[in-house]
Amino acid sequence: MEWETVIGLEVHVQLSTKSKLFSGSATQFGADPNTQANIYDLAMPGTLPVLNADALRMAVRFGVAIGAEIGRRSVFDRKNYFYPDLPKGYQVSQLDYPIVGKGSLTVTLDDGSEKAIGVTRAHMEEDAGKSLHEDYQGMTSIDLNRAGTPLLEIVSEPDIRSAREAVAYLKKLHSIIRYLDISDAIMAQGSMRCDANVSIRPRGETELSTRTEIKNINSFRFVEKAINYEVQRQQDVIEDGGRIVQETRLYDADKDETRSMRSKEVANDYRYFPEPDLLPIVIDEAYIADIRARLPELPDAKKARFCAEYKLGEYDAGVLVSSRELAEYFEIVASGSGDPKLAANWVTGELQGLLNKHNLEVSDSPIQADRLGTLIARIKDETISGKIAKTIFETMLEDSSGVDAIIESKGLKQVTDSFAIEKIVDEVIASNPNQVQQYKEGKQQVISFLVGQAMKLSQRKANPGQVNVLLKEKLK
Amino acid sequence: MIEKTVAELSVALASGDISSVELTQVYLDRIARFNADLNAFITVCDESAMDQARAADAARANGETGALLGIPMAHKDIFCTQGISTTCGSRILQNFVSPYDATVVEHFKTAGAVTLGKTNMDEFAMGSSNETSFFGPVKNPWDSNRVPGGSSGGSAAAVAAGLCAMATGTDTGGSIRQPAAFCGITGFKPSYGRVSRWGMIAFASSLDQAGPLCQSAEDAALMMNVMAGLDSKDSTSIDKDVEDYTTTLNDSLDGLKIGIPRQHFAQGLSAEVEQTIRDALKEYEKLGATIKEIDLPNNHLSVSAYYVVAPAEASANLSRYDGVRYGYRCENPLDLEDMYKRTRSEGFGDEVKRRIMVGTYALSAGFYDAYYRKAQKIRRLIKNDFNEAFDEVDIIVGPTSPHTAFELGAKSDPVAMYLEDIYTIAVNLAGLPAISIPGGMVDGLPIGMHMVGNDFAEARVLNIAHQFQRQTDWHRNKPAAFTQED
Numbered sequence: 001m002e003w004e005t006v007i008g009l010e011v012h013v014q015l016s017t018k019s020k021l022f023s024g025s026a027t028q029f030g031a032d033p034n035t036q037a038n039i040y041d042l043a044m045p046g047t048l049p050v051l052n053a054d055a056l057r058m059a060v061r062f063g064v065a066i067g068a069e070i071g072r073r074s075v076f077d078r079k080n081y082f083y084p085d086l087p088k089g090y091q092v093s094q095l096d097y098p099i100v101g102k103g104s105l106t107v108t109l110d111d112g113s114e115k116a117i118g119v120t121r122a123h124m125e126e127d128a129g130k131s132l133h134e135d136y137q138g139m140t141s142i143d144l145n146r147a148g149t150p151l152l153e154i155v156s157e158p159d160i161r162s163a164r165e166a167v168a169y170l171k172k173l174h175s176i177i178r179y180l181d182i183s184d185a186i187m188a189q190g191s192m193r194c195d196a197n198v199s200i201r202p203r204g205e206t207e208l209s210t211r212t213e214i215k216n217i218n219s220f221r222f223v224e225k226a227i228n229y230e231v232q233r234q235q236d237v238i239e240d241g242g243r244i245v246q247e248t249r250l251y252d253a254d255k256d257e258t259r260s261m262r263s264k265e266v267a268n269d270y271r272y273f274p275e276p277d278l279l280p281i282v283i284d285e286a287y288i289a290d291i292r293a294r295l296p297e298l299p300d301a302k303k304a305r306f307c308a309e310y311k312l313g314e315y316d317a318g319v320l321v322s323s324r325e326l327a328e329y330f331e332i333v334a335s336g337s338g339d340p341k342l343a344a345n346w347v348t349g350e351l352q353g354l355l356n357k358h359n360l361e362v363s364d365s366p367i368q369a370d371r372l373g374t375l376i377a378r379i380k381d382e383t384i385s386g387k388i389a390k391t392i393f394e395t396m397l398e399d400s401s402g403v404d405a406i407i408e409s410k411g412l413k414q415v416t417d418s419f420a421i422e423k424i425v426d427e428v429i430a431s432n433p434n435q436v437q438q439y440k441e442g443k444q445q446v447i448s449f450l451v452g453q454a455m456k457l458s459q460r461k462a463n464p465g466q467v468n469v470l471l472k473e474k475l476k
Numbered sequence: 477m478i479e480k481t482v483a484e485l486s487v488a489l490a491s492g493d494i495s496s497v498e499l500t501q502v503y504l505d506r507i508a509r510f511n512a513d514l515n516a517f518i519t520v521c522d523e524s525a526m527d528q529a530r531a532a533d534a535a536r537a538n539g540e541t542g543a544l545l546g547i548p549m550a551h552k553d554i555f556c557t558q559g560i561s562t563t564c565g566s567r568i569l570q571n572f573v574s575p576y577d578a579t580v581v582e583h584f585k586t587a588g589a590v591t592l593g594k595t596n597m598d599e600f601a602m603g604s605s606n607e608t609s610f611f612g613p614v615k616n617p618w619d620s621n622r623v624p625g626g627s628s629g630g631s632a633a634a635v636a637a638g639l640c641a642m643a644t645g646t647d648t649g650g651s652i653r654q655p656a657a658f659c660g661i662t663g664f665k666p667s668y669g670r671v672s673r674w675g676m677i678a679f680a681s682s683l684d685q686a687g688p689l690c691q692s693a694e695d696a697a698l699m700m701n702v703m704a705g706l707d708s709k710d711s712t713s714i715d716k717d718v719e720d721y722t723t724t725l726n727d728s729l730d731g732l733k734i735g736i737p738r739q740h741f742a743q744g745l746s747a748e749v750e751q752t753i754r755d756a757l758k759e760y761e762k763l764g765a766t767i768k769e770i771d772l773p774n775n776h777l778s779v780s781a782y783y784v785v786a787p788a789e790a791s792a793n794l795s796r797y798d799g800v801r802y803g804y805r806c807e808n809p810l811d812l813e814d815m816y817k818r819t820r821s822e823g824f825g826d827e828v829k830r831r832i833m834v835g836t837y838a839l840s841a842g843f844y845d846a847y848y849r850k851a852q853k854i855r856r857l858i859k860n861d862f863n864e865a866f867d868e869v870d871i872i873v874g875p876t877s878p879h880t881a882f883e884l885g886a887k888s889d890p891v892a893m894y895l896e897d898i899y900t901i902a903v904n905l906a907g908l909p910a911i912s913i914p915g916g917m918v919d920g921l922p923i924g925m926h927m928v929g930n931d932f933a934e935a936r937v938l939n940i941a942h943q944f945q946r947q948t949d950w951h952r953n954k955p956a957a958f959t960q961e962d
Contacts, residue, residue: 039576044577045569046556046675048710078792080839082816140812142800160675271839273848276681276789278711384573 007160014191021150022049037144043087055150058182068103077277085129098123118157163227226251310340336373478638500529516634520593536847545588553594569825578675604896617955625655632659650900653912657924659875663728668907669714672707680786693941697721730764735869752916778902784851791835876912876924914950
């Protein structure tokens with residue numbers, strides 16, 4: 001039987017506010033345990049929440065960016081359950097009236113085609129603290145630094161049909177969130193977390209079948225692997241005559257498998273009800289208009305502009321806009337170089353290669369955009385050849401001085417002085433009589449050998465075009 | 477001295493007739509003498525009270541003034557007080573010392589009032605008799621076999637018995653007004669949002685409101701001047717200017733329209749209480765008021781709706797008492813679940829557990845619509861009743877309670893206890909301001925007159941109550957056992 005995979009993703013993003021969702025405690029990652037928890041975070045009796053206006057603004061920013069409906073009257077609810085790292089015994093979240101309603105994201109699939117994936121909703125909620133079981137024998141310690149950190153939970157429609165699509169959706173989401181500057185969205189640090197709801201059904205079937213929820217996936221790569229594993233597992237179960245149980249499964253990256261965590265059939269009853277300590281959030285048109293007016297250019301718009309303005313191909317433009325930092329980097333290079341296409345080649349080629357090799361973000365690139373722009377400008381104005389440029393690029397890693405200074409100090413300047421080139425050409429003609437003879441007899445391709453000889457003689461500094469022209473002239 | 481109201485003590489302090497140190501000592505002595513029997517205080521702060529009294533006297537010597545400067549008071553033990561035990565009447569918080577002050581407490585500190593101690597209360601403010609306190613019942617100063625009412629019974633008894641000049645309380649369904657009525661004092665519940673709830677331990681967040689328990693409407697005005705106002709730490713507090721509530725106390729009542737709800741003078745009301753209230757109303761007619769009967773057609777639903785909404789909110793509000801971070805923790809828990817179960821089973825009393833269960837049930841999957849959602853609808857109906865009534869009248873007057881203070885142990889059936897608040901509960905559901913003032917006596921026990929104003933009509937309610945107290949002396953009545961000053 002041919003199976004179709006159905007995937008919906010729930011993505012939690014930690015909003016990068018300075019303080020928590022309902023308290024003034026700092027939210028910095030990696031602080032000493034319980035140093036960022038105040039009396040509200042500790043759920044001291046009598047304490048009350050006050051909504052962080054920045055968190056609200058960030059959530060609305062996201063909603064506006066994906067063209068979603070914004071909840072004009074949005075309500076916080078209490079989600080009740082007992083756990084030691086949940087100090088109040090309830091999590092303040094949003095159930096019936098989320099801040100962001102229906103919207104969608106367009107992703108580019110592997111074959112280059114585009115697909116819109118629906119976003120059902122996004123809502124604000126507080127993160128829980130952390131329970132640490134390792135450090136204390138037979139005991140659990142609690143770190144409440146994370147408790148109350150603002151999260152935006154973004155829920156997709158079950159529109160995703162493969163692990164690759166899931167990754168494409170996640171990467172697009174990641175890119176938009178980074179563009180909006182509302183979260184670090186670093187999966188390895190947990191500031192972006194993904195749960196995947198996965199089910200399979202016979203192709204052509206329109207009803208959804210029983211799904212499992214995979215938790216604890218902390219990289220894009222693992223999302224793909226976890227889903228692929230789970231899809232295969234479900235196929236095996238069904239084809240062996242079994243049935244899928246609705247349950248939560250944990251992904252174990254070391255073993256590359258998912259395993260059952262708890263069955264949803266004995267699910268918690270969270271007894272949601274409106275949080276009486278907070279009034280409903282009422283949002284007016286002016287608030288939304290203001291946020292819309294301040295939105296940055298988003299990846300789709302930027303890609304279209306790069307294609308039109310810089311005459312880049314779809315693929316290159318897509319790569320360049322995948323992160324805001326890379327796109328900004330490229331634009332500096334493009335303007336400095338005077339040749340956007342060449343700039344695009346360098347950024348997607350040499351630079352990306354360098355960053356990947358050293359596992360660096362573009363913002364940490366040892367070669368700054370303005371320097372790379374100058375380097376390309378020197379190719380363009382024929383001060384150096386493309387080949388020499390690659391040598392200089394390597395040098396620039398260690399040498400932070402200006403591009404022109406490096407060219408000068410290493411004597412790598414291309415020789416364009418026709419008198420100097422003429423001397424070299426004369427020398428080549430004099431020392432290669434056989435090849436000269438062959439050329440004169442009509443063997444045109446010998447010219448490249450002679451050009452090569454001239455380049456060698458000039459230590460590759462001669463302008464190869466000029467050498468070519470001069471040689472041909474002299475051998476007429 | 478102890479027969480003086482706050483307003484009068486304020487004059488005595490300002491004129492130098494007495495110092496705050498002397499006055500504070502008087503009250504501390506009385507607490508030492510009477511509290512063992514009355515059980516109005518859970519914690520007495522002898523030393524810090526005297527420190528604060530000295531500071532108040534020093535401030536006055538430095539030229540500072542203020543109506544509450546140096547006035548000895550008590551806080552219901554539901555308000556967090558930094559460095560002082562804050563129990564909420566519960567075993568689960570028996571060992572809890574608050575790391576911070578409630579906004580209300582802070583305001584009184586700033587005003588220079590002296591904190592004598594923390595008063596007894598029904599556990600987590602759940603009760604109408606003060607019998608659910610882990611620290612034992614409070615006795616009614618008028619008759620030690622009777623309850624003082626609840627949940628702010630300790631504050632009401634302390635004021636009535638002259639163990640403090642004034643006290644704070646909280647009112648979720650009548651918890652200021654009913655004990656004020658039973659103890660023969662003045663108790664005022666402001667509009668929801670008028671006084672900050674920061675630092676006031678939550679019972680039912682959408683209903684809880686702090687207010688004064690004191691000897692007169694004028695004292696309530698003085699206390700409200702300090703308590704009321706927007707607080708950035710409480711998102712439900714209201715951004716509305718606070719008036720000086722003393723300036724309108726003597727506004728004329730000529731032309732005042734008083735509404736008498738048919739439903740508050742119906743079956744269940746004792747004849748003596750009814751007669752007392754009808755007699756009291758005649759005082760208003762003398763002042764130029766007109767009286768008309770009105771309808772609050774959904775009033776009979778208020779107790780039922782309340783006992784869904786309040787326990788539902790309480791069931792979540794009390795989840796934090798889990799033995800993990802502070803408060804009571806059971807001994808030698810076997811595992812996490814055992815710790816939760818035993819900590820909460822041993823730490824909470826029966827009434828609290830009953831309400832947690834009721835609330836949990838009302839919010840459960842499959843029951844939410846039938847209970848919680850329906851109760852919220854009733855709440856809107858009740859609010860509409862009041863809105864319509866206030867189109868016709870300025871104030872709604874009736875009895876605070878169907879009868880006078882009952883005997884300790886008389887109401888063992890929870891539902892009978894819940895019905896104690898039949899006249900007061902609707903006011904919390906509607907978020908309105910209301911006062912209970914002494915309106916007369918029956919068989920040596922005080923009777924409370926209940927007056928409900930429109931949204932944020934605090935000043936008007938206090939004005940109307942004050943005018944009654946200018947004409948009558950019921951609020952001057954003191955329980956005989958506590959009047960002699962040695």
